[in-house]
Amino acid sequence: xxxxxxxxxxxxxxxxxxxxxxxxxxxxxxxxxxxxxxxxxxxxxxxxxxxxxxxxxxxxxxxxxxxxxxxxxxxxxxxxxxxxxxxxxxxxxxxxxxxxxxxxxxxxxxxxxxxxxxxxxxxxxxxxxxxxxxxxxxxxxxxxxxxxxxxxxxxxxxx
Amino acid sequence: xxxxxxxxxxxxxxxxxxxxxxxxxxxxxxxxxxxxxxxxxxxxxxxxxxxxxxxxxxxxxxxxxxxxxxxxxxxxxxxxxxxxxxxxxxxxxxxxxxxxxxxxxxxxxxxxxxxxxxxxxxxxxxxxxxxxxxxxxxxxxxxxxxxxxxxxxxxxxxxxxxxxxxxxxxxxxxxxxxxxxxxxxxxxxxxxxxxxxxxxxxxxxxxxxxxxxxxxxxxxxxxxxxxxxxxxxxxxxxxxxxxxxxxxxxxxxxxxxxxxxxxxxxxxxxxxxxxxxxxxxxxxxxxxxxxxxxxxxxxxxxxxxxxxxxxxxxxxxxxxxxxxxxxxxxxxxxxxxxxxxxxxxxxxxxxxxxxxxxxxxxxxxxxxxxxxxxxxxxxxxxxxxxxxxxxxxxxxxxxxxxxxxxxxxxxxxxxxxxxxxxxxxxxxxxxxxxxxxxxxxxxxxxxxxxxxxxxxxxxxxxxxxxxxxxxxxxxxxxxxxxxxxxxxxxxxxxxxxxxxxxxxxxxxxxxxxxxxxxxxxxxxxxxxxxxxxxxxxxxxxxxxxxxxxxxxx
Numbered sequence: 062x063x064x065x066x067x068x069x070x071x072x073x074x075x076x077x078x079x080x081x082x083x084x085x086x087x088x089x090x091x092x093x094x095x096x097x098x099x100x101x102x103x104x105x106x107x108x109x110x111x112x113x114x115x116x117x118x119x120x121x122x123x124x125x126x127x128x129x130x131x132x133x134x135x136x137x138x139x140x141x142x143x144x145x146x147x148x149x150x151x152x153x154x155x156x157x158x159x160x161x162x163x164x165x166x167x168x169x170x171x172x173x174x175x176x177x178x179x180x181x182x183x184x185x186x187x188x189x190x191x192x193x194x195x196x197x198x199x200x201x202x203x204x205x206x207x208x209x210x211x212x213x214x215x216x217x218x219x220x
Numbered sequence: 221x222x223x224x225x226x227x228x229x230x231x232x233x234x235x236x237x238x239x240x241x242x243x244x245x246x247x248x249x250x251x252x253x254x255x256x257x258x259x260x261x262x263x264x265x266x267x268x269x270x271x272x273x274x275x276x277x278x279x280x281x282x283x284x285x286x287x288x289x290x291x292x293x294x295x296x297x298x299x300x301x302x303x304x305x306x307x308x309x310x311x312x313x314x315x316x317x318x319x320x321x322x323x324x325x326x327x328x329x330x331x332x333x334x335x336x337x338x339x340x341x342x343x344x345x346x347x348x349x350x351x352x353x354x355x356x357x358x359x360x361x362x363x364x365x366x367x368x369x370x371x372x373x374x375x376x377x378x379x380x381x382x383x384x385x386x387x388x389x390x391x392x393x394x395x396x397x398x399x400x401x402x403x404x405x406x407x408x409x410x411x412x413x414x415x416x417x418x419x420x421x422x423x424x425x426x427x428x429x430x431x432x433x434x435x436x437x438x439x440x441x442x443x444x445x446x447x448x449x450x451x452x453x454x455x456x457x458x459x460x461x462x463x464x465x466x467x468x469x470x471x472x473x474x475x476x477x478x479x480x481x482x483x484x485x486x487x488x489x490x491x492x493x494x495x496x497x498x499x500x501x502x503x504x505x506x507x508x509x510x511x512x513x514x515x516x517x518x519x520x521x522x523x524x525x526x527x528x529x530x531x532x533x534x535x536x537x538x539x540x541x542x543x544x545x546x547x548x549x550x551x552x553x554x555x556x557x558x559x560x561x562x563x564x565x566x567x568x569x570x571x572x573x574x575x576x577x578x579x580x581x582x583x584x585x586x587x588x589x590x591x592x593x594x595x596x597x598x599x600x601x602x603x604x605x606x607x608x609x610x611x612x613x614x615x616x617x618x619x620x621x622x623x624x625x626x627x628x629x630x631x632x633x634x635x636x637x638x639x640x641x642x643x644x645x646x647x648x649x650x651x652x653x654x655x656x657x658x659x660x661x662x663x664x665x666x667x668x669x670x671x672x673x674x675x676x677x678x679x680x681x682x683x684x685x686x687x688x689x690x691x692x693x694x695x696x697x698x699x700x701x702x703x704x705x706x707x708x709x710x711x712x713x714x715x716x717x718x719x720x721x722x723x724x725x726x727x728x729x730x731x732x733x734x735x736x737x738x739x740x741x742x743x744x745x746x747x748x749x750x751x752x753x754x755x756x757x758x759x760x761x762x763x764x765x766x767x768x769x770x771x772x773x
Binding site (some may be wrong): 158160162165173174177178179180183184186187188189192193196197198199200201202206207210211214215216217218219220 | 252253254256258260263264267268270271272273275276277278279280281282283284424446449450451452504624725
């Protein structure tokens, strides 16, 4: 049964219910709406981003749904990303952030995990200054604060 | 009205302009990672390894305040080390809350295997960290004012509770009780500061409740994390059988950056255990920093590594299959795995193969896959007496980390072997003949050389090696010379004796001229410092060298 999703720029997307319900937010909305065919508005997600999200959900439509109690599985906590997901996430930084925000809004945990791991992999191996440069982060510490925080976290350098 | 319409129209256009600006600004704002929602930043922070997490905290104020929280540290802790370690801290107290029962006895240490539910940490959490003690103790004291459970006695900064020679990893005797939030006694955290014999018995243990999310519990979590996440374990934190008595002892030493060494006096049952908890996935090399003065403690000794899952019982380590094992059956085999040059292993005394401490790197790699695991390292030899071993530390070198992998001997083998602090013995191919540069001005050897006129650096001249005895010249060794009598006196004595001899010969009827000739001959014979026979020199020098080793070393 198809479900109609409407992006913030008023573009309609017809997807299967099974695919749409990968998003817990949409799943809850559909449960509230019942058998009605009314489109579901998503004001925080643009068409371009929604396209990518739907693509992800389509590819992972048969994956088992993650239950919170099963997060002790080490494979789920691994930082390894599947090859398809890695290629999927090879987008510019702006789109990457948009996908992460959309996954957070729509409550699609696997997509959020993949997005966060992708960002973490970019951060790995960089100094604080390089991280700021890569992600356009403003250094709002005073020099004294910066020195103190650096000293407090010195122990982590060889752990 | 028209004006107002115009105004509104203007406002509308301004509104549209501002809206455009807003979207543009919003886009600009969203581009920065620091403006992501907190839950997203937390997810990113939890996905980062320890070092990168520390660096990420330093980037921005909002990121720091979001990630340097009790919740995040608790999540990181349990992800890496498991929840079981915190069990003692999160459960309500025992009915018989006797600290002495919870502290292990230091009188008779024996090999103990840490259970995942029972690691007892000294509760002066901030004082565990050398770095932060100065900065956080005032903050701690302020926080403690809001904590009902603070014992005013323990509010004073307590001395650094470095682990004793037998680390405090004993099975907990506490029965598991369900946590009761209503009875908030705050005794979920047990921290005994009275486990060491040196501490005054009157100090009450500080009680920190990890169920409370405050500065104090967060600092304690961080300190516990620091303690458990170490990739280098000093000898003090190892579990050594028979430590503390006449077999093994901890000594202070400047040769170790930790200030202490485990010294093996003599033991039959040699069993040293070191446990790394929460080792991240990757490939590792195991390195022991040791000083060996005898081959007995290392030859036929097993160096092994065993991997455990977080929830696995480590008491089965003895029987469990080793992930890495190394048992050198000969000196060469042992030396080959160290950073010693390893030249002429059988021709030198074992202690001379290593100038001081050496790094022993176990062959093979330790693979920690997928999830954090515990690494159990052991040195065991239960046969025969052995002595002459000093242990400084053991560490895991991460081969996947470009910064750390250079520490591995396998990555810089030859360079490391030469530059590892073991001076290459420059004896120019002559066994047991130290060069003149190495023994130039110290010790009794130069004195012997001067007195006896021996110059071991001079090679044996092959042309003269087989000279006839008649042509060889020898230096008559006068015992008075060895007693450091002045040569002037001895030569005067000799001249007197020669004069006496000439007189005697004169009395016997010999002509003074012949007597004079004889005396001249004698004087010629006494012309100083003519080189002795080579074999005589060799034997004499061997004897002197043995004396040198006995008395000087």
